[in-house]
Amino acid sequence: MPDAFDALQRSKPLKLGGHSVAWLPPLLLLIGIVLLDVNTSGRFRIISWLVLVPVIAAAICGVLGTLAFAGLSLLTYGTVDTKWPHQYQNGLPDFVLVVVGSGLAALACSVRLRAERRMLHIRDVAETTRRTVLRPMPPGWGDLDHAAVYLAADSEARVGGDFYDIQPGRHGTRLLLGDVQGKGLAAVEAAAALLSTFREAGYHEPVLATVAARLEVRMLRHNRYRVALGRDDGDRFATGVLVAFPEDTPTAVEVVNFGHEPPFVVTADGVRSLPSGHGLPLGMDELVSTPPPVLSVPLAPGETLLLVTDGVTEARDAAGEFFPLREALTRALARDPRTADPQRLVRFVRDGTLEHCGGKLADDTTIFAVRRRAGDGPRARS
Numbered sequence: 001m002p003d004a005f006d007a008l009q010r011s012k013p014l015k016l017g018g019h020s021v022a023w024l025p026p027l028l029l030l031i032g033i034v035l036l037d038v039n040t041s042g043r044f045r046i047i048s049w050l051v052l053v054p055v056i057a058a059a060i061c062g063v064l065g066t067l068a069f070a071g072l073s074l075l076t077y078g079t080v081d082t083k084w085p086h087q088y089q090n091g092l093p094d095f096v097l098v099v100v101g102s103g104l105a106a107l108a109c110s111v112r113l114r115a116e117r118r119m120l121h122i123r124d125v126a127e128t129t130r131r132t133v134l135r136p137m138p139p140g141w142g143d144l145d146h147a148a149v150y151l152a153a154d155s156e157a158r159v160g161g162d163f164y165d166i167q168p169g170r171h172g173t174r175l176l177l178g179d180v181q182g183k184g185l186a187a188v189e190a191a192a193a194l195l196s197t198f199r200e201a202g203y204h205e206p207v208l209a210t211v212a213a214r215l216e217v218r219m220l221r222h223n224r225y226r227v228a229l230g231r232d233d234g235d236r237f238a239t240g241v242l243v244a245f246p247e248d249t250p251t252a253v254e255v256v257n258f259g260h261e262p263p264f265v266v267t268a269d270g271v272r273s274l275p276s277g278h279g280l281p282l283g284m285d286e287l288v289s290t291p292p293p294v295l296s297v298p299l300a301p302g303e304t305l306l307l308v309t310d311g312v313t314e315a316r317d318a319a320g321e322f323f324p325l326r327e328a329l330t331r332a333l334a335r336d337p338r339t340a341d342p343q344r345l346v347r348f349v350r351d352g353t354l355e356h357c358g359g360k361l362a363d364d365t366t367i368f369a370v371r372r373r374a375g376d377g378p379r380a381r382s
Contacts, residue, residue, distance in 0.1 A: 311365025
């Protein structure tokens with residue numbers, strides 16, 4: 001999905017035809033004050049209101065623009081006020097008011113711009129973190145048609161505890177989607193740790209159960225590391241779904257479910273759920289004596305695998321009702337079977353989720369759709 005972050009964050013306000021018109025509101029205010037002042041009686045003078053012009057400029061213009069309007073306001077004040085008879089002139093006191101107001105406006109503008117630059121830097125860091133954890137994937141990566149959208153519940157953070165990736169390797173393509181318990185930087189750290197392990201194990205290990213075991217060990221190691229640092233989140237866990245697309249079995253996939261919502265298989269004919277597998281979340285392996293099972297389930301060519309986090313399944317409307325994802329998909333496929341295409345499918349689920357909850361996401365939301373590519377294109381192994 002295209003990312004409009006840079007364009008959105010760096011777009012300047014008050015643009016017209018690609019050109020900034022931030023100077024227009026303070027200029028119109030200045031002209032309006034002058035016209036009112038010269039067309040009223042001497043008993044009702046408002047020329048001192050020119051102090052508002054640099055104040056407005058400070059909110060939407062740069063420092064130079066604010067200084068320019070400050071100078072223009074002072075020049076206008078001196079010109080207009082001296083045109084009145086002496087008994088109606090506001091004189092030096094109001095001129096000083098405009099001078100002081102202009103100076104404070106320039107100072108406020110400088111502080112505003114410094115804060116905006118700092119905020120843009122923080123957002124750049126957050127975006128870099130997001131692209132590091134949730135790396136961009138080229139089209140056809142791992143011989144899969146794929147589409148994904150990630151919506152952080154905290155729009156400023158840009159990244160949270162949801163994670164996903166596709167890893168082509170020596171033994172076929174694997175994918176992982178999951179959701180770390182909790183929020184904040186601690187959840188991001190856990191997600192990054194799991195993804196780094198998946199990218200190595202998913203490439204090298206021939207058996208999916210070994211990849212699953214490596215992820216469990218990584219979660220336990222990460223928790224012990226956090227405890228050693230004196231953090232109080234040493235019992236953190238993560239739900240997830242690990243899927244393998246074996247090269248020698250083009251009509252089936254292998255799935256390990258770590259306590260996550262079972263994926264859907266979406267076709268032009270309808271929707272079905274994969275088995276849950278009854279595995280515990282990552283980080284809880286010590287509570288059971290057996291690892292989560294590896295299930296082999298049919299996935300015919302052209303069928304799309306849809307994986308979501310609980311930001312979708314637990315989205316509520318104003319009445320507190322959960323988003324009926326499966327029913328919504330069934331209706332959409334009946335109207336247009338092309339909804340099963342990964343790109344269309346992700347857009348539909350995203351739009352349906354946001355519409356259902358009124359745009360107020362209670363949790364990070366990830367929607368991930370994949371299907372085998374038609375034909376026998378070259379396989380990326382990176």
